[in-house]
Amino acid sequence: MKALVLSGGAGTRMRPLTHTTAKQLVPVANKPVLFYGLEAIAEAGITEVGIIVGETAEEIQEAVGDGSKFGLDVTYIPQEKPLGLAHAVLISREFLGDEDFVMYLGDNFIVGGITDLIDNFVRDRPDAQILLTHVNDPSAFGIAELNDAGDIVSVEEKSRWPKSNLAIVGVYLFTSAVHEAVRSIAPSPRGELEITHAIQWLIDERRNVRSTTVSGYWKDTGNVVDMLEVNRSVLETLEPRIEGDIDEESQIIGRVLIEEGARVRRSRVVGPAIIGRGTVVSDSYIGAYTSVSEYCHIENSEIEFSIVLRDSSIKGVGRIEASLIGRSVMVTPAPAVPHAHRLLLGDHSKVQISS
Structure with missing residues (x-):
């Protein structure tokens, strides 16, 4: 089994910090958030990792190197523009071959790792398996709709009217069936090949798509509030x-x-x-x-x-x-400046000024 780690996003929600720093390298408890994901992949027994890189490729490569410090063998896969998660799968076809793989978003953080998830996938081998978690603002995420039996009925990307509050977590498991799916979908209105569209294609083709609801801690560290919350969670341990x-x-x-x-x-x-x-x-x-x-x-x-x-x-x-x-x-402190009131008052005015 291989891993595909996405580290090519521009990090617009973290600007101005990400004008000069890859968002995946912003540290949590003094360690880049990307490193937690790579360590989780290594702990799950996976050694071959492809890392999707974009405009911050040089910085990512300098930080991760050949992956040996994590016990990994890393291949870098350039993506000229962030054209969607399914596009990342599409351009990684040669690296992935026909092997099963886990796709891990490099700015996501999951407490407890992914070892159990990988073991269950290897044992059951559905065509795709996604992680879900309950969120308060489902319109900000890809969302899955389940029926009464717990089977996935549909998935959708950042809908204005989401059908559930089950957000899709940034860890996906696929067999080679996903390659046909990513070739069969068209770009979304925002010009990206959405992984949710590829998963929906698999559902429509009656492939075996399963979900696991995460009961532990997960965060997408794409904004300052969540980054601070993840830092708090790691420091607790x-x-x-x-x-x-x-x-x-x-x-x-x-x-x-x-x-x-x-x-x-x-x-x-x-x-x-x-x-x-x-x-x-x-x-x-x-x-x-x-x-x-x-x-x-x-x-x-x-x-x-x-x-x-x-x-x-x-x-x-x-x-x-x-x-x-x-x-x-x-x-540093701002320089002291004199406090003064500048007035232009007409005849017979009355003015009260607090000292």
Whole structure:
């Protein structure tokens, strides 16, 4: 069995951060979200992985390399434009051959991995198997409609009037039957070959399409809110460890990981939180669910429920929360300016000004 990992999207919902960083490489608990997916694939016993890359190909390739650090053999498959998930399958035909495969969206996060899912698919071998989860806003996702027996009746892509609240999670399993499906569909009104259309083609052709409802934790990390929520979830499982240098005036409370080379001075760190190697925290408060990456400098500030990427500096800015701060950012106080009122008043005016 092979894996196809999609890492070619533009990440428009994460801009301006993704103008300079691939969305799949934004870190969760100081590790790129893409790496969690690759590790899950390796844990499931799959070794051959094709990674779809687009305009951020160079950055993805630099981060992942040949895949050996994950125990994988990686092949990169260029996609000139993000023309849909089914298009990604179409252009990967040579790599996939006639083997079964799992398609994993590189910016998705699933707690618990995919090993059981893979094992069940290998045992039963339906033509396709999709994961579903209940969501509050089904119009933002591909949605599946089930009958009373739990069989899939239809799937649809981001409908204004969704037929259920069962969203399709970004992990799909296919036999080679999907190749005929992706060749048989036409682009959607938004110009993409939709994987939901390919799955619907399989349903209409009476192929064996099954679903599994995910009861655990799943997130599409395509926006800041979900990224922070995934960071919170991962930090909940953090193993506390102090490898850096903590002075006697500092307090470390709860599950906190201080990486090698980090220094904490006259500060309070409340976990779960992680401080990356080479980072200096002084006269500051680092609150729960915060990930500070490598070689940052936090001084005379408070930060909580946030992600700070490498080489960034936050100095003297009071409190920051629920924030995602990119690489090499400088956050400082605004310069003091005089406060004044500018008035143009007519005769016999009466004006009250609060001090």
